[in-house]
Structures are given as structure tokens and as C-alpha cells.
Amino acid sequence: MTHRWLVDPDLHPDVPKGDAYGSQELEKKLKEDFGGDMWRVFHQGTIFPSVGVGAGYTRDENGRLVLSAVILVGDAVTTDIVRRVPVVELENSVNIGPTGVREEVDKLPPLRRSPEMSPEEFSRLVAQHYLTWARGVPHPVAAMAADAGAKLPTVHTWVREARLRGFLPPAKRGKASRKES
Secondary structure, X not given: OOOOOEOOOOOOOOOOOXXXXXXXXXXXXXHHHHOOOEEEEEOOOOOEOOEEEEEEEXXXXXXXXXXXXXXXXXXXXXXXXXXXOOHHHHHHHXXXXXXXXXXXHHHOOOOOOOOOOOHHHHHHHHHHHHHHHHOOOOOHHHHHHHHHOOOHHHHHHHHHHHHHOOOOOOOOOHHHHHHOO
16 A cells, blocks of 8 residues: 655655655655655555554663554544554554564464463463563553453463562563563
8 A cells, every 4th residue: 555655855855746655665764854764655645544653663671663653644644643652552553573582482382271280380371471471562462461351450460470489570560560581
């Protein structure tokens, strides 16, 4: 699908006036012009009905891609649209894809406690899932709960138990918790 992302000929003389970029060309051009490790383009109608979104990413110290830039293009970009930019979903779209965390999680045994599994074995499994999700999402416990079909408080208890058994480092509050791995 090619959306007409019109280009200002004064800023980009290499593109013929009125020409449009396809997704890959636009992502490459955004990276050249604005830097960052990666750019993704979400055409008009993908996230918002009348606005296209360009999302720029940089890698944090753990190697996870974090949102570092957003470009909104449309006939009317309102404050309501700006407030509704789905930051977590934009980050997850590049970190959980088929070549990201999702593939790694799928290689792990399912996050289920079986009757023959000792509490220590289960805590190790919880730690593996937590550390894998933490490489790709800002809220690994929420991702684990959704993936396992478990309630969030239950998974928090599992993670707490894994910490108490020494399989995970102590928790840190706020944004600092994203840095642990």
C-alpha cells in the first residue's frame, strides 16, 4: 500500500515534486534525515483514520527499541490525536514481532505450574519468562499475564517469589525497573 507522503522539494530536492514514497523508502529517508536506529511508517487508517504516523526508535542500554520520535501527517492533526498516540503499542510493534521477543517466548516452556514441578523449578521458569519479556516490553509482568491467561496479581506474586528465591534481582521502582535484565 502506498500512501502519498508528499515531500517538500526544498528540503528534499532529490525527490521529484509531487512524488510519493512507499513505506520502505520513507522509513529509509526518515532515518537518513532524523537519525535513530529504526523508523516505521503506519499509513493513514492504520492507527488513526485520517492521520499517518511515523515512529522513530533508538536502542536503550538493554538493546530494546524505545520510541524516540513521532511524526503525524494528516489534514488535521488535533490535540486529541496527539494525546492518543499509542506509545506502548508502537514500542511493542517493533519489539514483540516475529523476530523479537514473541519468538523467544514461544521457545520457552509454557508459563504453567504442573503438579510435578517443584516451587523452585516454577520460579526459574517465571524468571526466564520475565527476563525475556523485559527485553522487549516496558511492562513484562503485564505481558506475562496476558500471554499466560493469568490474572495480573497472580503473576506479580510469581515474580515476587522468583525474586525471593534469588532468580531475579530486587525490583526497582518506576522507569529504573526497565533497566534490569
